[in-house]
Amino acid sequence: MKSITVKELVDRFSLEVLAGGEQLHREITKTRVHRPGLEFVGYFEYFPQAEVQLLGRREITYLHRLSEDERNHHIGNIVKYHPPCFIVSRNQEGLKYLIKYCEEENIPLLRTPLATTKFLDLVNGYLSKTLAEEIAIHGVCVNVSGIGVLLRGKSGVGKSETAHTLIRRGHRLVADDLVVLKRINPETLLGTHNGKTKEFLALRSIGLINVSRLYGRSAFQDETRIVLDIELKKWEQDALNNELELEPKFTEYLDVKIPHIEIQLQPGRDVAGLVEAAANSWYLRQQGYSAAEEFMKRLENG
Incomplete structure (x- = not known):
C-alpha cells in the first residue's frame, strides 16, 4: 500500500505545526480527508480513523461553544482513535484544548490559513494522485x-x-x-x-x-x-x-x-x-x- 508521511503533507502545503512535531513520520494511506461532525456527538460507527481529520470553522465554533467538560469528552473520544493528524483551517485560534490532547496522544496538530473547502479540495486532489x-x-x-x-x-x-x-x-x-x-x-x-x-x-x-x-x-x-x-x-x-x-x-x-x-x-x-x-x-x-x-x-x- 502506498503512503506518504505527515511531514510530506506539511512541506507540500506549508502547514504550521502546533503540536506533535516529533510525530511527523506518521503515515497517511487514505486518499480522502474527513471532517468530523457526527463523531463530536458520539457517533463513531463509520468513523474513518485512518484519514486525515480537517477541522473547519464549523467544527471549531462548535467546540468553542461547549463547556470544558463537554469539550474534553468529545475531543477525548476522537483522539483515542489516533488518526494520522488533525488540520485546522483559516488560521483559527483558541486551540489550547486541542494542543493539550494532541500532545498527550502524540498526534500532529497542524494549521493552514486557507479556507476549509479550498484546502479540502487541494488536499484530496493531492492525496488522490500521490497515493493512487x-x-x-x-x-x-x-x-x-x-x-x-x-x-x-x-x-x-x-x-x-x-x-x-x-x-x-x-x-x-x-x-x-x-x-x-x-x-x-x-x-x-x-x-x-x-x-x-x-x-x-x-x-x-x-x-x-x-x-x-x-x-x-x-x-x-x-x-x-x-x-x-x-x-x-x-x-x-x-x-x-x-x-x-x-x-x-x-x-x-x-x-x-x-x-x-x-x-x-x-x-x-x-x-x-x-x-x-x-x-x-x-x-x-x-x-x-x-x-x-x-x-x-x-x-x-x-
Whole structure:
C-alpha cells in the first residue's frame, strides 16, 4: 500500500505545526480527508480513523461553544482513535484544548490559513494522485486538443515520431517511452511521466530532444486523463476494416476500461492526422454525435 508521511503533507502545503512535531513520520494511506461532525456527538460507527481529520470553522465554533467538560469528552473520544493528524483551517485560534490532547496522544496538530473547502479540495486532489495505484507501461502519452491519448506499439514502430508530428501541430507531449498510469477512481486513469523523462522525446537518428526548449512550454504538460488507447501496427494487407462504424473495443488498465483502436502504418500515411481524427471523433461521441448514424439517416431520407 502506498503512503506518504505527515511531514510530506506539511512541506507540500506549508502547514504550521502546533503540536506533535516529533510525530511527523506518521503515515497517511487514505486518499480522502474527513471532517468530523457526527463523531463530536458520539457517533463513531463509520468513523474513518485512518484519514486525515480537517477541522473547519464549523467544527471549531462548535467546540468553542461547549463547556470544558463537554469539550474534553468529545475531543477525548476522537483522539483515542489516533488518526494520522488533525488540520485546522483559516488560521483559527483558541486551540489550547486541542494542543493539550494532541500532545498527550502524540498526534500532529497542524494549521493552514486557507479556507476549509479550498484546502479540502487541494488536499484530496493531492492525496488522490500521490497515493493512487499505478503501473508503468511502454508507450507514449500525448494530449491532443485536450484529449489524453496513449500510443502503443512494438519498439521502432514510430510512436515517438508520431508524437513529434503532433507536437509540431500544436499538441502536447506528456511522456515518452515510459508512461506512468495512475488509477484516480474506478472511471479515471491518469497518464504522466516518471520525472526522469520529463519533457524528453527520443527520436531515432536524431537522439533526445527537449520539447519545451525546442518548441516552447506549451509543447509539454505534466499529466492528462487517458481516454483513448491507440495501438500503432505494421501494415497488413486486407486487414483494414472499412465498416461505417466499428464495434467498440477496450483495453483495461488497473481495472479501468479505455476505448482501443488500431492504426496501421504505411509509407505516406498521415498517422498523426489519423490520431487527431480519432481523438476528435471520440470527443464528438461524448457529445452524442455519430457520423455513421447521421449518414444512415440521410440514406433513409433519400
